[in-house]
Amino acid sequence: MSKGETVYDVAIIGAGPVGLYATYYAGLRDMRAVVLESLPQVGGQLMALYPKKMIYDVAGYPQIRAEDLVKNLEKQAKQYRPDIFTEEKVVDLRVLGDRDFELCTEKGRTVRSRSVVICAGVGAFMPRKLDIRDADKLEERGLHYIIRDPERFRGKRLLIIGGGDSALDWSLTLQDLAASITHIHMLKQFQAHEDSVARLFRSEKIEVLIHHQLKEIHGADQVEAATIFNNVDGSEKTIPVDHILCFIGYITNLGPIKDWGLELVGNAIRVNEKMETNIPGVFAAGDIVWHPAKIKLITTGFADAATAINNAKHYVEPKARVFPGHSSHTVPKKQKEMARDQDA
Ligand SMILES: Cc1cc2nc3c(=O)[nH]c(=O)nc-3n(C[C@H](O)[C@H](O)[C@H](O)COP(=O)(O)OP(=O)(O)OC[C@H]3O[C@@H](n4cnc5c(N)ncnc54)[C@H](O)[C@@H]3O)c2cc1C
Incomplete structure (x- = not known):
């Protein structure tokens, strides 16, 4: 590793609704997060396929336009100042000898992290x-x-x-x-x-x-x-x-993800109850995952993200508990101040 290179606690692949929520949750757990998204904008299917459509089944919103939900998720995620890179399609994921991970993008960016959460939905989108x-x-x-x-x-x-x-x-x-x-x-x-x-x-x-x-x-x-x-x-x-x-339209393709040694079920990644894949330290959440009870919805994706990040935290810091506590009690004063700064 070169001197001064950042080693993130978690690298999140994909900035759809689930990746954005995972990013927020990583901040809540005091994890330094980097997000790599192949499209020029965040929001996944919501922004690429139906930005103006109303969504009626997200908890707490009787109805919300897809693009507004994305704006809120982005604002929530950015409270903790993650590094978010768009137009960066991850093409390679490698386990390094010391159990860190190295991700490489199509454009040649490399990122090092202690854990990975794959929130790649139906795969990388490319315009048809x-x-x-x-x-x-x-x-x-x-x-x-x-x-x-x-x-x-x-x-x-x-x-x-x-x-x-x-x-x-x-x-x-x-x-x-x-x-x-x-x-x-x-x-x-x-x-x-x-x-x-x-x-x-x-x-x-x-x-x-x-x-x-x-x-x-x-x-x-x-x-x-x-x-x-x-x-x-x-x-x-x-x-x-x-x-x-x-x-x-767009064409979607799991593409390189298929070659990372992950156990796949069709076009999805098999995970256990911790949202962990067959590679220790690599988790997945949202539409990309398969488990026997998986339902592909935004709401269930959010739950996957929270489970994945809480377990990634414990993986990176074995002394940290999986259960995060209640945010209403545990969000540090500093984060509350950051949120206030953003509102101002
Ligand atoms: C028309 C339509 C209407 C819908 N309406 C609803 C609804 O009302 N309620 C509901 O709950 N669900 C709805 N859904 C489903 C919902 O959109 C998905 O469940 C949700 O988008 C899944 O979120 P995600 O973050 O897991 O994946 P996605 O939204 O697919 O986001 C994944 C992101 O990962 C990126 N990515 C993929 N591979 C890579 C890579 N290698 N490197 C970097 N980035 C990568 C992609 O570019 C994408 O931005 C609808 C879907 C459609 C198509």
Whole structure:
């Protein structure tokens, strides 16, 4: 180990709702935590698949929008100042001789920790990509699957593709910035929040074309135009565009996790009642776990996270009790002050 390298008490893989709650819980147990998330944002399926949808079965909330639940979880997790790194897909997990763990990401970041909690849900999400000629060549040269800086679309002509929340959210967000927006969707029915669909059709800035798909992208080094076609009557037209923003879903893949020596049941990791995997010191929580009574819900994922972290604490510090005490009694004054600072 190089001098000055941080050794975390726990490394959490995945910042979905369960990973965020595990991060909070690690702070509560006074564990130094690092979180590695493959997507550009935290929130897992809630932000990637249904940010605007209401959730009705999270304890304490009669109803809450998915994105608001994520905001609350993030705020709760950050009270204890964990290190959270996004766009860092973990590709390797190694046990070091002295029983520490080393995690390596696709981008080459390495992280060392005394325990690991895998909260990787259904695996790493990757945007589904277009299967048409030149699409790979023009990626990030006018063709985008992930939006990092909306400002680059100021005054530009955009073609936006998709019928889900991500596609509609971006059309509605960018309408005041872009010169023009053509929004195409291959079906008549949209899968997005009803209010977003209504606003899309109401917008005077956005031309919405249902039953339309992308056929061809034109441009040598940069997107210059797109040919779209109507999949009902077969008609097609070529429109000049500067950027194509494509949101046609995600593909999920356990990928490298399968090669870490973990005992798997289908696409899930087998855990015992402590949420511990077959590798001592490596725990798992949330949708990724399998045990005979597992139910894949946010609520049960939160319970998994608390169990995993409390047992990870005991693993890292055998003298520490598994039972954390009650937070209303045990949260140190300092943490209460940190929470107050954040509210101010
Ligand atoms: C449309 C829809 C509606 C739903 N509605 C409800 C509901 O009303 N109530 C309910 O309880 N549940 C609902 N669910 C299920 C709920 O979303 C999941 O149970 C929950 O998201 C599981 O959380 P998680 O943190 O375990 O996994 P995820 O949300 O899948 O998060 C896992 C995170 O890990 C990251 N990751 C994976 N592999 C790696 C890696 N190698 N390196 C780094 N990061 C990685 C992923 O990018 C992801 O962000 C719904 C699901 C869908 C699709």
